[in-house]
Amino acid sequence: MDQTIADRRLVTILVADVVGYSRLIGADETGTLRRLKALRRDVIGPSIAASKGRIIKTVGDGFIAEFGSAVRAVNCAISIQQGLARHEAGIAEDRALRLRIGINLGDVVVEPDGDLYGDGVNVAARLEPLSEAGGICLSRSVYDQVRDKLRYPFQDRGKLELKNIARPVGVFSLPASAIADLTDTDEQVPEPVKTSNRKPWKATAVGAGFLTLLAAGGLGWWSWTASKAPAPNQTIAAKLAGETREAPRLSIVVLPFSNLSNDPEQDYFADSITEDLTTDLSHLAGSFVIARNTAFTYKNKPVDVKQIGRELGVRYVLEGSVRRTGEKVVLNSQLISAETGAHIWSDRFDGDRSRLGDLQVEFVARLARSLDVQLTEAESLRSFRERPVNLDASDLAMRGWASLNKQRSVANNNEAVQYFSQALKLDPNLPRAVLGLSRALMNKVINRWSEDIQADIEGSDGLITKYIEKFPSDAAALVVKGDVFRSNKHFDAALAMYDAAIVANRNFAAAYALKGHVSLLSGKAYAAIPSEIEAIRISPRDPLVNVWYYFVCHAHTHMAQWEEAIAWCNKCVAISPFWQAYIDLAAAYAWTGRAYEAKAAVSELLKLMPGYTVKKWATAGWSNHSRFLEEYQLIVEGLRKAGLQEE
Template sequence: MASERPNRRLTTILAADAVGYSRLVGADEEGTLERLRAIRKDLIDPVIAAHRGRIVKTTGDGLLAEFASVVDAVRSAVDTQRAMTESNAGLAPDRRIEFRIGINLGDVVVEDDGDLMGDGVNVAARLEGIAEPGGICLSSAAYDQVRGKIDIAARDLGQQQLKNIADLVQVYALSPAHPAAAVPHTTVAPRLSIVVLPFINLDGNSEQDYFVDGVTESLTTDLSRIPGAFVIARNTAFTFKSKPVDVRVIGRELGVRYVMEGSVQGGGDRIRVNAQLIDTETGAHLWAERFDKPRADIFDMQDEITTRLARTVGIELVAAEGRRAERERPNNMDAVDLAMRGWAILNQPLSLRRDRAACDLFDAALRLDNHNVEALVGLAFYHGNDLRTFASTNRDEQLRIAQMAITEALTLAPGNALAHFVHANLLHVSGATERSLRELEFAITLDRNLAWAHADAGFLKVLLGRAEEAEADLTNAMRLSPRDPGLDRWHALLGIADLFLGRLGSALDRLRKSVEINPNVAMPYFFLAAASALSGRAAEAREARNAGLRLDPNFTVARFRNERRSENPTFLNQREIVYEGLSLAGVPEGN
């Protein structure tokens, strides 16, 4: 019997290792480990994410990462080494933490857990071993891909015999501290790059400083969870505290495209928060929000404030990047540009016609880079939405495309919470309801602020015959993201749960709210038609039915009955009331 072929792919491998780790630990074990953890969290992880890399694994003193692009890998390495030079400034030589980095383009074996194996990895590790402290070594396979595309001086080290590597390897060394003389160095700020400046305490009350600083720190942490975001560490951001700032200067100094600033003011039993998102290139205010909140537990207040802001700012950043790409390079967009434009569409209230344009953008992105995680997740999300809203006219094909895309996305980014959310969606439409709920719960462990996952967890409890539990999850989603583009759907889901439980008055209120917020989705109209008919509101039922059929002329009671998504007996029994209501409203029966 033939053994199964291993899963292989061509990828860029980056290996990094701390110089003199044993010596540093021997001299100051706790201090060294604490600094390494801080460097990973505040510097290395955000840089790798900003350049669309994936950390494969870490060791006590090093890490292995992969990139779809060699240019991205080298830029990540250069940014890391330059940032480490700044971090070590002023420290005695024996206390500095320096890294060696090796980069190789090679064929690797992909293990089931996402680990990478093979000579492609081994060469990168051996290149790291011969790099100078603070330096970078590239194989010729990698260097050929970046020649002329980076402004760093490269030295040809000739052919090297690397340990345990059979063939000689042509090696090139980069010194990030020395730009190439012929090419002026101009830093291009990464996409989705932002610094959260310390919020201002307008009360001037020193006792409130810790709360205001806590908002800044928590917001910095939450924004860093956005896939692809490059967020300046809080230690750097706090050097601007209580100083007059020019956001354009900050943008140039820190290499970021956006600044977030704000203020907190107390008054009696309330707290008022103001926040603004500013483009550092133009100084233009892209978004602003102000909200009041009753005073409560300090940590509860911080959590609610930062969660609301992080979700909204994440949406605004993606939209701003989409507009920037259309403005600056309308005829020369790369895969990241196209994927961001797609997500800018999906981050608006659901519209199946408009979302088709997002699907086209994701397809175009994947033709340029079939490893773009955001495009893969977006493509699966689009097809899953079509299936979930009963709008699909080619169910099997859309499910196949979505499953292939999300499987690849999770292979490339197993820790991506949004990818697990989309996977849960596909399990849901496939009828694997309990598995879907477990996948949502896992997504929430990865990102506790993922409001979409909380909302869908509530709806899945309806499918599992636990409709009375749905409201807690859905209202939590609304608390986390009170202006979410999915708000119309969440009101609809609350109305559906009420309908299942026979609470017709509450169901009507919530379903009306749903179609008021977003009149472009068919299913809430059909549920509203059913609830209205069951309540004896024949005219409202006809109006809702007709609105639904204008949006989805192929909808029938039979089609809805055949896609029931769960075999739970309580759910099936409760669903009968919907069939009855749809029939009373005059929705076509179908067959």
């Protein structure tokens, strides 16, 4: 019997796909096909040839290519992306061709006709949808080959589970903004085609690829279709929101400490200590600390530390208890490995409530020593946790923060204002009360609960300015100051405050989210998305995570990237209905010709905002930036197309 042994070889595979191809064809079939043909002739073909690669297959809007060198494959991808930016210069953003590229080094089966298949190809195809529009995603196998040869600013995304791939894959990316900024001296291998007059990056997206892998008899074959948006649970946001990835070495979540006092009313005291420790641990060098809002979703629930580790991507879980008897406080805690479930460290702290700040600083210092890391800014921590002049005022401030951390509502915010105001009557300079009242006043403004907006802005600003003079590196305070600037439409100043907050506490999810939002308000929609993604990574179960998904959606909407906007806004409303997401969905569906879906989105909007009209959205006054307003008009027109009542 004739037996043929399959030919195999180790190659680097590059998979590329045009973003939003079906939308582009629907809008201008002739022009899109003409420009795509020119792109293949003038950019893609010469770049692959110069890098000594070979196109395996090209169908419709994408192609697969193989290379004998990982370095050549990466340089070719950069050459193509830079050449594409030059090729499409002057084309309106909603009509410009953009590529996503995935690259993998792996073993493949070679067919007699030269076609390739196997996991080496499959992984590259799964990496492609994870790339930004105009960017590149590569596997660790490729990264290990190029890391010491190419001086490109790759970003480590950790290990990700890829569909139909048996094991997690280490993923690295090179965003479009980095590619646009590369110069000839940034690389060491001369093969790529040189380009000039690069167009600044203006589009970033996380969308779907054009490859669908079908299983047949245990072997894979390729079916090629037009590009379409991914299901929301296949986007990188879904990956960040709970699927397995390699955890940073010093990654930790502080679970809500149990209240062992006889009085259930003392829960606020235990919660306050948990929140303080979460903030303090961010001062450990190299730490990645899950945000308080995500950690508190586990309160009063059975805990499986291994499952938490998988859900949040952390190596350690810190849990403990607080017992308060009169003026005596006892803290018990244990650090547990999320990988093995083993207890790594435990300790007990006790003392007078007036020494609570000292106990917390000592707690973090001992924990740092157990993990063999350095505690930075120790003196700053001590100043934040200084002994209160009046213990009753301190207690009221804790209650105020407990009210602020409840579900966001007018009643809870007003309750917080009352507690903070009472605390400041007893101790006018109590830091926690000053910061808390300033935060609560800005909440009234931002959520449009205020009866006197200007008075509340000025009141908050006066408090927070005084606070920052004493504590200039308190991230929470810097965010409040940023909110003051944002409310006054001083977006550049707001952005500077949010950046300063991130420098002070790199694990402050809200600072990243607000930085992204302000980037959008200041006419830089393309810059918003990376910040929102980072916020989601830090606090994937945050009560506001649906709003952060909406911010990503809204950035895509402003860039007229309708398919990506639809995917992210659907992710938003799948978590919790949000009226602004239905605004963007209605406009995006209308612009892509899906009248039925647009009408359904309008219906959902009106359930949440009865009587809402095009005029109300057109005159909402979110920003006065000219670029923002120009992009915003597309949404207004989209709402008209969707059938929303004018007035």
